[in-house]
Amino acid sequence: MRQTSKNGSPASKTARGGPWCGCRQATSLLLLTLLIACRGRTTADSSGGDVALLATGGGSLVNIYAATGANALSPAAARARPLVYVPNSKGGSVTVIDPATYTVVRTFKTGKVPQHVVPSYDMTHLWVANNASNSLTPIDPVTGADGPHVSVDDPYNLYFTPDGKSALVLAEKLHRVDFRDPDDFHLVQSLKVDCRGIDHMEFTSDGRYAIATCEYSGQLVKLDLAKREVVGYLMLDPGRWSEFKSTVSDFVHRRRHHVLEVPSMPQDIRSSADGRVFYVADMQAGGVYLVDPVTFERLGFIETGVGTHGIYPSRDGKLLYVTNRGWTTIAGGHHGPGTVSVVSPAEQKVVATWPIPGGGSPDMGNVTADGRELWVSGRYDDEVYVFDTKSGRLTHRIPVGREPHGLCVWPQPGRYSLGHTGNMR
Secondary structure: OOOOOOOOOOOOOOOOOOOOOOOHHHHHHHHHHHHOOOOOOEEEEEOOOEEEEEEEEEEEEEEOHHOOOOOOOOOHOOOOOOOEEEEOOOEEEEEEEEOOOEEEEEEOOOOOOOEEEOOOOOOOOOOEEEEOOOOOEEEEOOOOEEEEEEEEOOOOEEOOOOEEEHHHHHHHOOOEEEOOOOOOOOEEEEEEEOOOOOEEEEOOOOOOOOEEEEOOOEEEEEEEEEHHHHEEEEEEHHHHHHHOOOOOOOOHHHHOOOOOOOOOOOOEEEEOOOOEEEEEOOOOEEEEEEEEOOEEEEEHHHOOOOOOEEEEEOOOOOOOEEEEEOOOOOOOOOOOEEEEEEEOOOOOOOEEEEEOOOOEEEEEEEOOOOEEEEEEOOOOOOEEEEEEOOOEEEEEEEEEEOOOOOOEOOOOOOOOOOEEEOOEO
């Protein structure tokens, strides 16, 4: 039976920015340390999820990004030609960039509204998700060549379960999560969700659960992957939503005309390296919510910038690069107040802010294999930004097609891909 989380309301009026309870954090850390002390270097369960352990001066701690360190390419990824793939959502194309020369090498046509370029679980393919034409376009990462489309209903975004047995198509307009075969994408099971605009997804460290964002209803939805059912829902800002009055017809009308503004618009979602906190980018709130993925309750909020959208871990997992695309609506203008915020999960605060001279709209992308650069699309400026991750300086602006979105830097370090633009483990 589906249940709505009873922990959706804030603990207090200031819960968005509220700190953690220090005693709870210390107790959790102690329990975690004791648990790890009784285990080996890695653990695995029947769900396929595994937990990598990182040796530190104070003992071993969970680090889900331990296998995604600088240049730690798998044999499959190492065969790939280093390229950056930029889906131009309003151009119906993908622009391909050589990261060595920062020049465009070609642009090829895709289906309508390509949203994200997604590495397959085994990293032998890249998939362009064309959700307006119900198709995926395959790319051979060894050569960079594209192939014939594969029919898939409404593929706004694409993920893979941690055991590699299922592809998860986030069908935004259909309000579904489709479990599909990860090789030929035939439909295995559809799961309806009470979630407007299912958007991005992250997985718990044990591989048993997935939590997805609901862009247009201000929620998160938690799924049990083995049972293929909804565990519960969590409103990120229930106080503001209770004051928000909008009929379904008005919602559809406003979205069609790109003027939709709702109290909370969760976008990307990523885990801390220890797996204990999920960070949820909220475009309306202008920051990231902190959520406990186990108890499924909100822990706090970190303000970052206008139009918070994408989240990308550094190669050592100690930092999160958070894009603020400069607009709180689903359509924006040129040269907005876009920035990149560098968040320290250990300190739970922004430790640096990277500006874009003259303005911009940083959206989606990833860190290079060596960790030295962050590449992100400029959603409303038809360009790509390249940042030096050491200095935070914007080093390149590369013109591309209309409204670039889910940019993929390839290859990426890791043992396998969980999807999106390179959520690696």
